[in-house]
Amino acid sequence: MRFMMFMYPEIEEKDWGPQDDNVEEFKAMSRYNEELRKAGMVLSLDGLQPPSEGGVVSIDDGKATITDGPFAETKEVVGGYWLIQARSKEEALEWASRCPAENCRIEVRRVFEMEDFPQDVQDAVSENFGG
Amino acid sequence: MSDATRAIEAVWRIESARLVAGLARMVGDVGLAEDLAQDALVAALEKWPEAGVPENPGAWLMATAKNRAIDRLRREKTYQRKREEVARETGAMFAMERSDFEAAAEDEIGDDLLALIFTCCHPLLSREARVALTLRLLGGLTTPEIARAFLAPEPTVAQRLVRAKRTLRDAKVPFEVPRGAELAERLPSVLEVIYLVFNEGYAASAGEDWIRTDLCEEALRLGRILAELAPAEPEVHGLVALMEIQASRSAARRGPDGAPVLLLDQDRGRWDPLLVVRGRRALERAEALPGPLGPYGLQAAIAACHAQAIRPEETDWVRIAALYEALAQVAPSPVVELNRAVALGMAFGPEAGLELLTQIEDDPSLAQYHLLPSVRGDLLEKAGRPEEAAAEFRKAATLATNDREKDLLLQRAEGHG
Numbered sequence: 001m002r003f004m005m006f007m008y009p010e011i012e013e014k015d016w017g018p019q020d021d022n023v024e025e026f027k028a029m030s031r032y033n034e035e036l037r038k039a040g041m042v043l044s045l046d047g048l049q050p051p052s053e054g055g056v057v058s059i060d061d062g063k064a065t066i067t068d069g070p071f072a073e074t075k076e077v078v079g080g081y082w083l084i085q086a087r088s089k090e091e092a093l094e095w096a097s098r099c100p101a102e103n104c105r106i107e108v109r110r111v112f113e114m115e116d117f118p119q120d121v122q123d124a125v126s127e128n129f130g131g
Numbered sequence: 132m133s134d135a136t137r138a139i140e141a142v143w144r145i146e147s148a149r150l151v152a153g154l155a156r157m158v159g160d161v162g163l164a165e166d167l168a169q170d171a172l173v174a175a176l177e178k179w180p181e182a183g184v185p186e187n188p189g190a191w192l193m194a195t196a197k198n199r200a201i202d203r204l205r206r207e208k209t210y211q212r213k214r215e216e217v218a219r220e221t222g223a224m225f226a227m228e229r230s231d232f233e234a235a236a237e238d239e240i241g242d243d244l245l246a247l248i249f250t251c252c253h254p255l256l257s258r259e260a261r262v263a264l265t266l267r268l269l270g271g272l273t274t275p276e277i278a279r280a281f282l283a284p285e286p287t288v289a290q291r292l293v294r295a296k297r298t299l300r301d302a303k304v305p306f307e308v309p310r311g312a313e314l315a316e317r318l319p320s321v322l323e324v325i326y327l328v329f330n331e332g333y334a335a336s337a338g339e340d341w342i343r344t345d346l347c348e349e350a351l352r353l354g355r356i357l358a359e360l361a362p363a364e365p366e367v368h369g370l371v372a373l374m375e376i377q378a379s380r381s382a383a384r385r386g387p388d389g390a391p392v393l394l395l396d397q398d399r400g401r402w403d404p405l406l407v408v409r410g411r412r413a414l415e416r417a418e419a420l421p422g423p424l425g426p427y428g429l430q431a432a433i434a435a436c437h438a439q440a441i442r443p444e445e446t447d448w449v450r451i452a453a454l455y456e457a458l459a460q461v462a463p464s465p466v467v468e469l470n471r472a473v474a475l476g477m478a479f480g481p482e483a484g485l486e487l488l489t490q491i492e493d494d495p496s497l498a499q500y501h502l503l504p505s506v507r508g509d510l511l512e513k514a515g516r517p518e519e520a521a522a523e524f525r526k527a528a529t530l531a532t533n534d535r536e537k538d539l540l541l542q543r544a545e546g547h548g
Contacts, residue, residue, distance in 0.1 A: 001348075038241070039145065040355035043405060083405075085348055090141035114382035114401060122382075122401075 002043065002085055002111035003092040009079035010103040016050035016079075028100040036084065041095060047080040079104070083111070135180040143172055146189045147271040152243035154196055155306045158204075161250055162296030165268060167203075171196035244269075245308045245360045248353075252321040255302055260295035261324045263288055269356075270349050280342045281331060318361075322370050322427060325353050329374050333381070347378055358413065368417035369428030375410030376434040379403040390535060395443045407438045426462040429454055448478035465494040466502075473506055481514035501530035505540060517546065 332346025383401035455471035476484025508523030
């Protein structure tokens with residue numbers, strides 16, 4: 001089974017990404033990523049640029065509005081993710097709790113697999129992939 | 132099962148292989164190492180539910196197991212002194228001092244893990260024993276889980292494991308990573324075990340016990356671990372690539388009624404693009420290493436050709452035929468030739484495929500193989516020789532063991548389907 005681990009770093013936007021004073025933290029994080037990889041867990045992972053490099057699309061009653069944030073709290077902003085393959089929810093949670101960040105929140109979510117959907121939904125989904 | 136027990140089980144599955152590997156290095160015996168690791172697990176199950184999971188559970192388990200190991204070695208020391216076998220015991224103590232876990236560097240842990248993989252897949256052991264031991268010690272699966280996964284009686288698996296560990300001990304198989312020529316000689320045995328686990332999971336159907344379908348993920352995990360531990364081995368990446376690409380098709384390879392769907396009839400929209408990309412990347416790693424692709428790499432390259440074609444008619448059959456030819460060189464088998472005949476037929480017309488079939492039709496290993504007449508029937512039909520084709524399909528139907536397949540072949544003999 002697959003799990004997405006969303007990481008919400010508890011930092012200000014100005015402190016986002018590699019800085020002079022957080023080299024050690026980045027090194028620790030890359031060691032952690034390496035450990036996950038060596039355990040054969042990682043399917044993919046990425047760190048995200050600060051929110052200002054992206055934007056927010058809100059859809060209300062089918063109508064899309066684009067804004068560039070801001071978010072009420074930085075706690076609501078995803079800083080990166082890992083997509084892992086784990087043998088149980090507990091294993092995914094255990095890996096998440098080994099993340100070496102000083103302050104952050106990691107949301108661990110199980111990914112839907114094709115088999116989780118009823119047949120008619122499966123058919124519709126694969127049609128829309130253009131298959 | 133309580134939350135605490137489940138959490139401990141999760142820690143166990145993460146730590147057990149490294150724990151057993153580190154202990155095996157210390158005591159030189161995987162069976163004893165497993166016992167010590169189990170002792171540590173029992174201690175964790177006693178302590179952790181109340182005291183909580185320690186900050187570094189892996190180190191806790193190792194320290195606990197190590198203390199048991201020292202106790203045991205001390206006991207054996209007095210025992211052996213009585214029998215004046217001091218010399219052997221000194222060797223064991225020496226081995227223990229050399230591999231102090233806390234001092235061990237990260238790559239030494241990797242080395243231990245690799246040594247464990249090679250030991251579990253030692254050619255002295257039968258294929259079944261290698262598979263069971265690998266799942267037990269590297270996958271952290273319990274004996275009942277392995278039994279369920281392989282549809283085997285539990286006592287059979289238990290006995291298989293006991294015998295395998297005894298064989299390794301009696302033969303004094305050294306706990307180490309083989310080097311040079313020996314590595315090249317023993318790697319195929321490791322790859323075979325991983326691919327067997329994968330195929331067992333792949334053969335399981337949707338309604339079956341989840342532990343069986345999970346075998347695919349377990350094999351992929353083992354393959355990915357091996358690729359990190361032995362990155363210079365092209366066939367390791369070849370095998371990973373092959374498994375990733377095959378796994379990418381798992382949602383497409385059965386119809387709603389559970390019947391297998393042939394590759395060319397599969398709904399390609401259901402192929403998992405992430406696994407395809409991972410497979411291709413692993414294949415690139417294999418190709419970037421010196422030397423030509425081996426049997427796994429070549430099979431992965433063939434799978435990648437299919438993965439690349441958005442529609443079946445875009446398949447590069449000329450390349451696939453060439454890859455099958457290369458595969459026939461490194462791993463000759465009538466089944467490979469049969470596949471090559473199909474590819475040749477697709478690439479250059481049915482006559483090219485039929486010509487190859489005449490070269491292999493007398494092979495005794497194909498005498499009872501329904502796919503030989505089935506492929507020939509297909510090629511004859513495409514060549515505009517329907518009567519000969521029908522005769523081949525009927526012949527194939529009598530050889531097919533699966534009823535559904537029999538029906539399909541008879542339908543084709545009638546000129547439908």
